[in-house]
Amino acid sequence: MSEELLHQDNLDKMKIERLKREEVVKGSILTYCHDTVRIPNGNIRVWDYIYHQGAAAVLPVDEDGRIILVRQYRNAFDRFMLEIPAGGLEGPDEPTREAAIRELEEETGYTAEDVSFLMAFYPTVAYSGEKIDIYLAKGLKKKERHLDADEFINVEAWDVDELMEMIFSGKLNDGKTVAAISAYTYLTNKVNE
Amino acid sequence: MSEELLHQDNLDKMKIERLKREEVVKGSILTYCHDTVRIPNGNIRVWDYIYHQGAAAVLPVDEDGRIILVRQYRNAFDRFMLEIPAGGLEGPDEPTREAAIRELEEETGYTAEDVSFLMAFYPTVAYSGEKIDIYLAKGLKKKERHLDADEFINVEAWDVDELMEMIFSGKLNDGKTVAAISAYTYLTNKVNE
Numbered sequence: 001m002s003e004e005l006l007h008q009d010n011l012d013k014m015k016i017e018r019l020k021r022e023e024v025v026k027g028s029i030l031t032y033c034h035d036t037v038r039i040p041n042g043n044i045r046v047w048d049y050i051y052h053q054g055a056a057a058v059l060p061v062d063e064d065g066r067i068i069l070v071r072q073y074r075n076a077f078d079r080f081m082l083e084i085p086a087g088g089l090e091g092p093d094e095p096t097r098e099a100a101i102r103e104l105e106e107e108t109g110y111t112a113e114d115v116s117f118l119m120a121f122y123p124t125v126a127y128s129g130e131k132i133d134i135y136l137a138k139g140l141k142k143k144e145r146h147l148d149a150d151e152f153i154n155v156e157a158w159d160v161d162e163l164m165e166m167i168f169s170g171k172l173n174d175g176k177t178v179a180a181i182s183a184y185t186y187l188t189n190k191v192n193e
Numbered sequence: 194m195s196e197e198l199l200h201q202d203n204l205d206k207m208k209i210e211r212l213k214r215e216e217v218v219k220g221s222i223l224t225y226c227h228d229t230v231r232i233p234n235g236n237i238r239v240w241d242y243i244y245h246q247g248a249a250a251v252l253p254v255d256e257d258g259r260i261i262l263v264r265q266y267r268n269a270f271d272r273f274m275l276e277i278p279a280g281g282l283e284g285p286d287e288p289t290r291e292a293a294i295r296e297l298e299e300e301t302g303y304t305a306e307d308v309s310f311l312m313a314f315y316p317t318v319a320y321s322g323e324k325i326d327i328y329l330a331k332g333l334k335k336k337e338r339h340l341d342a343d344e345f346i347n348v349e350a351w352d353v354d355e356l357m358e359m360i361f362s363g364k365l366n367d368g369k370t371v372a373a374i375s376a377y378t379y380l381t382n383k384v385n386e
Contacts (some may be wrong), residue, residue: 001286002355005261005301005348011273014345016266023266025217025225027241030320032218037268039344047268048220068198073209074241075230076322080204083318108198122366123316125276127223129269130317131366142323152207152233153199164379173315173324175368182375186357189382 014040019052021049027056029088052130056099057086059180060110060137066157067181068140070107073152082156082166083174084181088134096133104137108155113139119183121176134180159187214242215264222246222281245323249292250279252311252373253303253330259350260294260374260375261333263300266345275359276367277374279325289326297330299339301348306332312371312376353378 020036039045040148060068067084074081087103089096097115105111114137121132147153163181166172172181209232213229224244231237253261260277267274280296290308298304311329315322340346356374357364365374 002349002351003259005350011264011266011347013268014239014273014347018268018271027225027227028239029241030225030241032220032223034220035268039343039350040266041342043343044283044285045269046221048223049269050223066196071204073207073233074318075209075211075228075240075315076318076320077315078211080207081318118361120363120366121368121371122270123319123368124323125267125269125270125274125367128317149234150232150236150238154194154204154207158195164376167312167376168380170313173313174318175316175372176316178312178314179368179372179375182372183357183360185379185382186375187361 015115016040019044020179027108048127048129050124050128052088052128053092054089054096054130055086055132056089056096057084057105057121057132057134057176057180058104058112058115058137059113059184060099060104060108060140061184062140062157064157066159067184068108069156069158069163069177070109071154071156080149081174082158082172083177084134086176097135099137100133100137105143106148107151107153109143109145110140111143112137113141118180121179122173132176133178136184160188203295209233212237214218242319243317243321243323245281245321246285247282247289247323248279248325249282249289249296250314250325250327250369250373251297251305251330252277252296252327252377253305253307254335254377255333255350257350259352260356260377261303261330262349262351262370264347264349274361274367275351275365276370277327279369290328293326293328293330298336299341299347299352300344302336303333304336305330306334310320311373316368324371327369329377344362353381
């Protein structure tokens with residue numbers, strides 16, 4: 001049940017009209033654009049827009065209920081970060097489920113007997129249309145992993161409650177990882193109710 | 194308790210060395226850069242890097258335990274989205290707690306007697322150093338709101354379990370919102386145990 005507390009205007013009048021999208025520079029995984037938009041008060045603005053073709057991630061849970069995470073060095077933060085396995089789609093039309101299964105095996109060496117959709121995660125709605133589909137992987141089987149030539153990754157197994165403590169103590173920060181682990185605890189609590 | 198399952202190499206050898214950061218274009222809220230990096234196998238790569246000065250968000254919970262959310266049109270997705278109140282810092286040194294309190298009042302018209310740090314959320318660690326500090330706001334008091342001239346926002350109150358259903362059914366996708374609500378349910382479940 002939801003309640004509308006403050007209805008500023010009818011929603012149609014609150015729409016933003018995009019007049020132009022100009023591709024400024026194509027990067028290795030991003031395309032940076034300038035969007036010229038008309039905002040509801042009639043003013044014209046030029047906003048950043050980042051095109052990203054999408055990604056897939058996977059929350060692997062082993063038979064002991066531990067989460068399998070990867071630790072890798074992130075250039076954007078100049079340090080190692082603990083994350084769920086994830087990677088960009090090989091093309092905008094690649095099924096995200098296939099990409100999630102591929103990244104799980106490439107980064108961790110695990111295959112999964114049971115892969116189910118967990119949720120869609122949009123990391124930065126303010127300036128990018130990027131979507132990350134996150135899957136839940138169970139029935140893990142250890143195999144050989146096949147890292148991309150540019151990937152250097154350690155694999156670790158963590159207890160869920162310890163990871164939640166790390167989230168609240170600021171030791172675990174990656175957005176997709178925080179969201180996936182937190183949402184998973186909601187599902188498991190429901191089951192245990 | 195954690196266990197290292199696959200130790201590829203010693204961590205130091207897995208570091209990425211940044212040789213150069215070139216500012217390509219400054220946008221309205223982003224700066225798009227090209228980073229020249231040496232990856233652990235010695236290869237040189239040019240990667241995207243997005244500079245963002247940071248943001249703050251707030252999860253407002255009313256006396257009935259409902260979450261106060263804002264609905265606004267997002268140019269990146271060409272549709273309305275339901276999100277927790279949030280906004281960019283007015284400068285890289287603005288305390289995120291002050292920014293969170295400001296955005297709560299500006300976007301919803303609520304002040305909060307009790308504002309506590311919930312967690313740090315890094316939306317896109319693969320290519321941006323953006324950080325969003327998320328706060329929990331309780332003891333809400335209704336006041337007049339003062340929207341930025343460019344903001345057009347509705348305010349809604351939602352039950353937590355309904356929001357979690359929307360996350361798993363793909364109706365609620367904003368990353369910071371998914372992470373904040375999911376993590377909050379973990380805290381409340383802990384209290385109720």
